[in-house]
Structures are given as structure tokens and as C-alpha cells.
Amino acid sequence: MRDFAAEIEQRKRDGLYRQRRLISGAQQPELTADGKPLLSFCSNDYLGLANDAGNIEALRNALPRTGLGGAASHLVCGHHQAHHQLEQRLAEFTQRSSALFFSTGYMANMGVISALVGRGDTVFCDRLNHASIVDGCLLSRARLRRYPHGDVAALEAMLAGTDGHKLVVTDGVFSMDGDVAPLRALARICRRHDALLVVDDAHGMGVSGPQGRGSVLEAGLSEADVPVLIGTLGKAVGTSGAFAAGPQWLTEYLVQKARTYIYTTAMPPALALATCHSLDTIEAADDRRDHLRSLVERFRSGARAAGYCVMDSSTPIQPLLVGQSHAALALSRALEEQGFLVTAIRPPTVPQGQARLRVTLSAAHTLADVDQLLDALVRIGGDVPDHAEASA
Numbered sequence: 001m002r003d004f005a006a007e008i009e010q011r012k013r014d015g016l017y018r019q020r021r022l023i024s025g026a027q028q029p030e031l032t033a034d035g036k037p038l039l040s041f042c043s044n045d046y047l048g049l050a051n052d053a054g055n056i057e058a059l060r061n062a063l064p065r066t067g068l069g070g071a072a073s074h075l076v077c078g079h080h081q082a083h084h085q086l087e088q089r090l091a092e093f094t095q096r097s098s099a100l101f102f103s104t105g106y107m108a109n110m111g112v113i114s115a116l117v118g119r120g121d122t123v124f125c126d127r128l129n130h131a132s133i134v135d136g137c138l139l140s141r142a143r144l145r146r147y148p149h150g151d152v153a154a155l156e157a158m159l160a161g162t163d164g165h166k167l168v169v170t171d172g173v174f175s176m177d178g179d180v181a182p183l184r185a186l187a188r189i190c191r192r193h194d195a196l197l198v199v200d201d202a203h204g205m206g207v208s209g210p211q212g213r214g215s216v217l218e219a220g221l222s223e224a225d226v227p228v229l230i231g232t233l234g235k236a237v238g239t240s241g242a243f244a245a246g247p248q249w250l251t252e253y254l255v256q257k258a259r260t261y262i263y264t265t266a267m268p269p270a271l272a273l274a275t276c277h278s279l280d281t282i283e284a285a286d287d288r289r290d291h292l293r294s295l296v297e298r299f300r301s302g303a304r305a306a307g308y309c310v311m312d313s314s315t316p317i318q319p320l321l322v323g324q325s326h327a328a329l330a331l332s333r334a335l336e337e338q339g340f341l342v343t344a345i346r347p348p349t350v351p352q353g354q355a356r357l358r359v360t361l362s363a364a365h366t367l368a369d370v371d372q373l374l375d376a377l378v379r380i381g382g383d384v385p386d387h388a389e390a391s392a
């Protein structure tokens with residue numbers, strides 16, 4: 001039998017062992033982790049809506065009318081009026097013809113990709129796409145071709161040499177680097193080579209684009225340019241679940257073919273109504289987005305001045321490239337001793353030799369919060385192994 005215990009010990013030696021933290025209280029910048037008060041800079045709650053009073057009140061008001069559980073799958077008796085209302089609201093918000101509500105972002109990517117391609121087809125996947133996208137590609141049993149990150153020329157050469165049904169899938173905002181995909185160029189070459197373009201805008205929705213409508217609309221692209229748009233609701237939206245949006249044929253087809261939609265219990269309908277309220281808040285949240293941009297600018301300039309290698313990102317995802325896994329862990333622990341929670345990201349989540357601290361900013365942070373973090377980074381300075389080498 002395979003020696004699983006030995007594999008666990010090897011992960012510990014390699015600095016790759018993962019552990020869960022026990023969070024108590026609401027998700028917000030000032031939280032308690034493992035009984036210790038910390039200032040968090042590692043959540044995806046980009047607009048500070050996970051603990052928003054209006055969203056909580058909307059959920060509380062919905063519960064007596066909808067009950068708690070979904071009770072069944074959407075195709076049995078679980079598709080509540082609240083789910084239908086959210087789908088209509090998501091279609092309106094993303095300026096698409098229709099939308100379909102999934103229980104999680106992982107399930108959305110798995111279900112959508114595996115429904116749209118299969119044996120005999122080819123799917124093209126950016127090298128740095130999220131694990132759920134990669135797993136969706138593998139589950140589809142289509143031929144998988146991974147193109148270099150953001151390399152439109154390399155992708156076009158692959159598309160030109162491939163016959164049959166082709167699907168290109170990319171993150172809109174890449175979760176570990178914080179950069180934005182070249183969406184206009186991708187849309188152009190997909191039209192040229194008759195490929196279906198899928199964009200997962202999990203980290204752009206709520207933050208990017210007009211009224212927070214996402215990176216696809218920020219790029220000025222329509223439903224014809226990007227026929228399949230996927231988004232999650234547990235990040236900037238502050239609730240839970242996910243969706244796919246696009247032409248009417250897309251949602252009809254997914255209802256027939258997406259196994260992660262067909263064979264799972266519907267999410268609590270009250271949560272769908274709270275999400276509708278959150279979308280209303282997002283549309284009117286230009287002040288939050290302006291504040292968030294000021295936090296990003298403050299952090300980037302301060303971290304660079306302190307000698308850290310700040311990766312090229314204008315989004316709330318601001319990775320500090322460290323290099324080796326043990327060094328990233330050491331920097332994360334040093335910050336925790338100073339009262340800050342910033343997670344070390346290590347392989348296989350990121351490529352070998354590119355371990356980092358993934359600093360994420362939220363509109364719920366203050367400028368003073370960011371200054372405190374920068375002061376801590378200055379105090380730690382070169383005391384952490386490999387820091388000076390990584391920032392060179």
C-alpha cells in the first residue's frame with residue numbers, strides 16, 4: 001500500500017505542508033484566527049461585503065419566506081423563485097442574455113467546461129489558470145493544450161494548427177499573480193479561428209469595469225465577443241455560489257449537460273436573495289472601488305520602497321514574490337508575530353521557485369491598516385532568508 005504518512009512528512013520537509021486556521025467571528029479585516037487577534041490581508045472580500053449589514057439584513061428577512069435548505073436539485077423541486085430572480089439579476093448585471101446559478105465557482109468551471117467540449121474536441125487553457133479550470137478541462141476528456149501565460153501569439157499558432165471544435169478558457173484576473181488576461185486580443189483570435197471563448201471573471205467581478213461589472217466589460221467586450229462568462233459570488237460579492245452567463249442557448253444547454261448543476265442540491269434560496277441585494281450595493285459602490293484603488297497604490301509604493309519584489313498588478317491582489325517555499329513561510333510567520341495574517345502561497349498553487357505572499361486588499365481596510373502592514377514589512381526587512389535575493 002502507498003505510504004501516505006511518508007508523503008505527508010515529505011511535504012513538511014519541503015515547506016509544502018498545508019494547515020487550516022480556525023476563524024471565529026465574522027469575516028472582516030480584524031479577525032480572530034486560532035484564538036489570536038490578527039489584521040487580515042489574505043481574504044478575497046475585496047469590497048468588504050462579506051459582513052455588510054445590509055446583506056445580513058437581506059438574508060435575515062428572506063429566511064422566513066424561503067426557509068433554509070434547498071431541499072433538492074434544481075431539476076427536481078429545488079429551483080426556487082429566489083434562484084430564478086438571482087439569475088435574472090446576474091444576466092442584467094453582466095449585460096448578458098441569461099445566467100445559470102451554480103453552487104460554487106469550482107462546480108461552475110467543472111460543469112461548464114466539461115459540458116461544452118468532449119472527446120474529439122480541443123480545449124486551450126492558459127498555463128496559470130485556476131485549478132478548477134484545469135480540472136474542468138481534464139474532466140471533459142477533450143484534448144488539452146496549455147499555452148504560455150498570456151501569450152496570444154503562441155495560442156494563435158496552436159489554434160491555426162487545430163481542426164474541429166475548439167474552446168479557449170482563461171481567467172479574467174489571475175488569482176495568484178493579480179494580472180489581467182489580454183481579453184481583447186483573445187476575443188479577436190477566437191473569432192478568427194472559430195473558437196469558443198470562456199472567461200472566468202471570479203476576481204474581476206465587483207471590482208473591475210463600469211459599476212463593478214467585471215473585467216470583460218472593462219475591456220469593452222460584448223456577449224458576442226465572450227459568449228461564456230463565469231463568475232463567483234463568494235469574493236467581492238460577499239455571499240456564496242457562482243454563475244455562468246451568456247446567450248440563451250448556453251443556459252439551456254448547461255441545464256441539459258452540466259453534471260455539477262444537474263446532480264447537486266440547490267443552494268439555500270435565502271442566500272440568492274441576499275446576493276441580489278449585494279449586487280445592488282456593488283452597482284452603487286464607486287466610492288468603495290475608489291478607496292480600494294487608493295489602498296493598492298499606497299501598498300505598492302510602500303512595499304517597493306521597502307525593497308520587496310511587488311509583482312505587476314493593478315488589482316487588489318498584490319503578491320510579494322519571495323522565491324523558495326521555506327522563505328515565504330518564514331516571512332508569513334514573521335508578519336503573524338507582528339499581528340498580521342498574510343498567507344504564503346507555495347507550489348503547486350504557483351510554479352516552483354515562485355513562492356510568494358499573496359497580499360489582498362479590501363475596501364474594508366483603512367489607509368492606516370495598510371501603513372501598519374508596510375511598517376511591519378520594513379521592520380522585518382532582510383531578516384527573513386532569501387528576501388534580499390528575491391527582491392533583487
